Amino acid sequence: xxxxxxxxxxxxxxxxxxxxxxxxxxxxxxxxxxxxxxxxxxxxxxxxxxxxxxxxxxxxxxxxxxxxxxxxxxxxxxxxxxxxxxxxxxxxxxxxxxxxxxxxxxxxxxxxxxxxxxxxxxxxxxxxxxxxxxxxxxxxxxxxxxxxxxxxxxxxxxxxxxxxxxxxxxxxxxxxxxxxxxxxxxxxxxxxxxxxxxxxxxxxxxxxxxxxxxxxxxxxxxxxxxxxxxxxxxxxxxxxxxxxxxxxxxxxxxxxxxxxxxxxxxxxxxxxxxxxxxxxxxxxxxxxxxxxxxxxxxxxxxxxxxxxxxxxxxxxxxxxxxxxxxxxxxxxxxxxxxxxxxxxxxxxxxxxxxxxxxxxxxxxxxxxxxxxxxxxxxxxxxxxxxxxxxxxxxxxxxxxxxxxxxxxxxxxxxxxxxxxxxxxxxxxxxxxxxxxxxxxxxxxxxxxxxxxxxxxxxxxxxxxxxxxxxxxxxxxxxxxxxxxxxxxxxxxxxxxxxxxxxxxxxxxxxxxxxxxxxxxxxxxxxxxxxxxxxxxxxxxxxxxxxxxxxxxxxxxxxxxxxxxxxxxxxxxxxxxxxxxxxxxxxxxxxxxxxxxxxxxxxxxxxxxxxxx
Numbered sequence: 001x002x003x004x005x006x007x008x009x010x011x012x013x014x015x016x017x018x019x020x021x022x023x024x025x026x027x028x029x030x031x032x033x034x035x036x037x038x039x040x041x042x043x044x045x046x047x048x049x050x051x052x053x054x055x056x057x058x059x060x061x062x063x064x065x066x067x068x069x070x071x072x073x074x075x076x077x078x079x080x081x082x083x084x085x086x087x088x089x090x091x092x093x094x095x096x097x098x099x100x101x102x103x104x105x106x107x108x109x110x111x112x113x114x115x116x117x118x119x120x121x122x123x124x125x126x127x128x129x130x131x132x133x134x135x136x137x138x139x140x141x142x143x144x145x146x147x148x149x150x151x152x153x154x155x156x157x158x159x160x161x162x163x164x165x166x167x168x169x170x171x172x173x174x175x176x177x178x179x180x181x182x183x184x185x186x187x188x189x190x191x192x193x194x195x196x197x198x199x200x201x202x203x204x205x206x207x208x209x210x211x212x213x214x215x216x217x218x219x220x221x222x223x224x225x226x227x228x229x230x231x232x233x234x235x236x237x238x239x240x241x242x243x244x245x246x247x248x249x250x251x252x253x254x255x256x257x258x259x260x261x262x263x264x265x266x267x268x269x270x271x272x273x274x275x276x277x278x279x280x281x282x283x284x285x286x287x288x289x290x291x292x293x294x295x296x297x298x299x300x301x302x303x304x305x306x307x308x309x310x311x312x313x314x315x316x317x318x319x320x321x322x323x324x325x326x327x328x329x330x331x332x333x334x335x336x337x338x339x340x341x342x343x344x345x346x347x348x349x350x351x352x353x354x355x356x357x358x359x360x361x362x363x364x365x366x367x368x369x370x371x372x373x374x375x376x377x378x379x380x381x382x383x384x385x386x387x388x389x390x391x392x393x394x395x396x397x398x399x400x401x402x403x404x405x406x407x408x409x410x411x412x413x414x415x416x417x418x419x420x421x422x423x424x425x426x427x428x429x430x431x432x433x434x435x436x437x438x439x440x441x442x443x444x445x446x447x448x449x450x451x452x453x454x455x456x457x458x459x460x461x462x463x464x465x466x467x468x469x470x471x472x473x474x475x476x477x478x479x480x481x482x483x484x485x486x487x488x489x490x491x492x493x494x495x496x497x498x499x500x501x502x503x504x505x506x507x508x509x510x511x512x513x514x515x516x517x518x519x520x521x522x523x524x525x526x527x528x529x530x531x532x533x534x535x536x537x538x539x540x541x542x543x544x545x546x547x548x549x550x551x552x553x554x555x556x557x558x559x560x561x562x563x564x565x566x567x568x569x570x571x572x573x574x575x576x577x578x579x580x581x582x583x584x585x586x587x588x589x590x591x592x593x594x595x596x597x598x599x600x601x602x603x604x605x606x607x608x609x610x611x612x
Contacts, residue, residue, distance in 0.1 A: 003255075004028075004050035007224070007234040009043075009248065010217040013061045016044035020058065029053045034085045034136075035061055035096040036239025036246045042089060043217075043246045044096065045237045053100070055079075060096040064112070067095035071109065074099050081109045084147045085187075085238070086138040093140045095147070104151060106130075111147035115163060118146040122160050125150055131158050136238070137189035137198040144191050146198065157181075162198035166214055169197040173211065176201045183211050186249040188240030195242045197249070206290070206608045213249035220248040230605045231258025254607045257293060264602040269297050272595045276581040276588045279470050280307040284495035285573040285599065289503055289510025290609025294496045300467040300578070312466040312492040313576035314455050314482065315562045316555030319491045320420050322439060324372055324542020325505050326427055328519050329442040335430040338369040338522075343401065348426050353394060354401030363401055365409045368426065371419040372541035373527040377405035378416055380532070385417040385488060386557070389457075389481040393425060413529045413537035417488040424487025435486050446514055447500045452493045455482040466492055469559025473582025477559025489555060495574035498564055500612055502572045510570070524551055554589055556580050563592050571600055 006028055008019045020030070028048035035044050044060055057079055059070065074081075079099040086095050095111065108130060113121070122132075134149040146162070159181060161172050173183065181201040188197055197213065210232060212223050224234065236251040257265075269281050280298035284291065296307035330336055341347040343354075344364030358364070362377060370376045382403055384396045391399075400418060407414070424435040431438045436454050444452055456462060459478045469477035482490055503511045507520040515523070524540050531537045538544055543551040549568030556562065562576045573596045581588045 005233050006048045006050075007046065007237065009045040009220055009224075009237060009239070010246065011044045011046075013042055013044060016046065016060055020046070023048045026050070029056055030058050030098055032083055032236050033058060033060055033096045033098050034083075034238050035087045035094060036085075036241065037087045037089050037094075038241035038246045039244055040090045041246075042087070042094070043239055045239050045248070047234050047237060055101040057099040058097070061094045062096075063091075064093050064095065067097070067111065070097065070099070077101070080104050080107050081134075081149050083134050084109065084111065084149060085136040086111060086140070086145065086147050087239075088139050088141070093138070093145075106152040108150040109148065111145070112140065113146040113148065115144055115146070118148065118162060121148065121150070128152070129154070131202075132160055132200055133184075135160070135162075135185050135187055135198055135200050137162060137187045137196065138240075139190050144189060144196075156203040158184075158200065158202040160198075160200050162196070163191070164197045164199070166195060166197065169199065169213065172199065180204065182207055182209060183251055185236055185238075186211065186213060186251065187238045188213065188242065188247065188249050190241055195240070195247075206288075208254040208606060208608050210252040210254075211250065212252075214242070214247055216245055216247050220250065223250075227252050229258065229260060230254070231256060231261060231607065232605070254605055256607055257603070258605065261603045261605070265293065265295055265599050266297070268595055268598045268602065269295070272591055273298055273577075275591060276579075276584065277472060278577045278579050278581075280311075280467055280578045281575065282307055282309055282311060282313060282495050282577075283573065283575045283596075283599075284309065284499055285571065285596070286499050286503060286612060287606050287609060288570045289508065289612075291496065291499070291612040292606060292609050302468065307467065307578075309496060310451075310465060310494055312451065312453070312463055312494055313562065313578060314469065314557075314560040315491050315493050315498070315564075315576065316489045316557050316560055317417070318498070318553050318555040318562045318564045318574075319485070319487065319489050320555075321505075321542045321553050321564060322443060322491060322501065323420050323423055323427075323487045324523060325443050325501070325514075326439045327368065327372065327423055327542075328515055328523055330427060330430060330438075332515060332519060333442075336368060336426065338367065338372070340368050342366050342368065342371065342422060342426060348429055349397075349422075353397040355398070358401055360404045362405050362409060367409070368423070369541070370409045371423050371426075373529065374413050374415050374419055374537075374539060375410050375527055375529045376416060376419050377407045377409040377411070378403070378418065379406035379414045380416055382406065383416050383418050385421060385485060386480065389479070389484075391484075393421060393484065397422065397425070407532075411529060412532050413527055413539055414532040415539075417485070420488030421485070427487075443501060443514075447497075447504050449493075449497045449500050452491060452497055454486050454490045455492045457482050463492065467578040470579040471559060472579050473558060475558035475582070477557075480558060489557065493576075495576055496612065498574040499572050502564060502566055502574075503612065506566050506572060508570055552593070554593065556585070556589065558582070561588060561592055563596065565593075565596050567600070573600070
């Protein structure tokens with residue numbers, strides 16, 4: 001959820017108080033405050049967010065005695081410090097701080113520390129289980145001092161540095177960023193007239209962030225505008241004297257997509273919908289295992305019900321990767337092997353289908369691998385899966401076993417829905433479960449997916465949260481034997497659930513895979529058989545693949561088109577639509593593939609994302 005926030009910088013004390021009062025009345029609470037000065041001129045900065053939170057006390061520009069008194073009065077009222085800063089003025093040292101009434105571990109806060117005293121804290125307090133959560137360097141009567149807040153907590157690794165020149169700070173910044181550390185606080189201060197920096201880093205959590213330092217008020221505003229436009233929000237700001245004026249060091253987080261990012265998604269989807277007269281589209285995308293977005297556009301039905309990300313769509317041949325995953329789960333469970341023969345004596349299905357003797361004995365050479373790779377020997381022209389709606393699986397298998405193969409098993413890739421229909425029956429034979437139940441138990445449930453089903457054929461069999469399908473061509477979407485297509489094209493799902501599944505079979509470390517790494521490699525290894533029309537098939541076992549390391553599967557029949565993609569650089573996306581443009585089918589297939597890539601390549605600042 002996007003949280004509203006506000007930030008101010010370069011304010012006088014009176015202006016800061018005015019901003020504080022105004023934002024408080026609008027429901028904003030302070031999360032950072034900082035005071036700085038140069039040539040005797042005080043300037044204050046702050047960050048607020050509009051969200052529920054604990055009771056908060058804020059002080060700015062108070063003298064040392066008043067600041068010390070806070071440590072007597074506020075803890076007694078249940079408040080603890082979360083941010084502190086100090087700055088020197090002609091009238092003496094001044095402090096600003098935020099206190100919150102929150103349950104907390106033990107806190108230690110100190111100010112007026114020399115460099116040696118601060119370093120002593122760094123050396124000793126970790127031994128007592130403390131870590132620094134805030135730090136500010138400042139000068140008092142020309143001497144360097146530090147204010148800090150520590151809390152006793154178990155945390156990831158952290159690093160503290162102080163006394164750094166701008167060049168040294170940049171070196172440390174680069175080093176720790178490349179080692180998975182996030183900048184938590186940076187503070188500039190003067191030491192003998194030279195600017196120095198103190199900073200805190202901690203490891204994780206996964207976060208998209210930026211930092212700036214050594215910029216004046218005007219430059220800070222320019223950076224502010226640019227980063228906000230990219231979806232970043234200011235979380236920490238520090239003002240300090242440099243060159244006779246207040247300069248700024250700041251930290252920015254990107255918790256969500258920017259308006260510009262959302263526009264990229266919306267325009268790309270709308271262009272696709274307009275070009276192919278699509279009523280509704282649902283799309284979700286992950287990066288490095290985290291959900292970047294799940295968005296829905298247009299209408300779910302003729303009544304104008306808006307599509308929601310939770311709406312179910314027929315996914316057509318995107319069912320094939322699901323079946324492949326189930327097959328490999330069965331292989332790892334010892335229920336079958338890629339080299340197992342399927343038909344005839346000793347085959348998984350034996351002689352229960354068709355009439356012996358088979359007219360073409362080569363059918364007894366067909367293996368599980370041949371079915372996964374579309375190299376069974378039957379041709380696509382022989383595929384029976386869209387005809388004879390009253391025929392059962394057994395009927396169709398019997399008919400196909402009565403035909404002559406177009407090729408030797410394993411010799412030629414020729415895309416065949418029927419092969420995956422047979423794989424559904426193979427899973428039933430070896431498991432004793434229905435195909436759908438085996439997939440639910442071995443694939444869907446371990447991925448946390450509960451709302452994925454085999455589709456009904458008719459409008460009356462549509463599920464309550466399922467879209468309706470618009471006909472653009474000769475074929476009626478509700479006159480297809482979709483339920484019979486189970487293992488090759490029968491599932492309904494939403495995009496987010498498809499990604500929950502894909503992330504557990506993608507071979508990346510972001511989520512533990514449900515298959516061994518060697519099995520994942522096998523699943524994504526292209527067949528060596530050439531395509532029927534010549535050239536490489538570029539098809540593995542339930543996935544189309546290419547030399548760049550990308551996997552995908554397109555699916556479509558009357559009333560629907562879909563695609564599931566896994567890229568070599570850690571992205572996955574699923575796109576579902578509730579119509580198919582039969583007059584421009586090849587163009588629509590290209591367009592739905594381009595849609596995902598257009599969005600992926602059009603967004604450069606990705607947030608860390610949410611768990612899925």
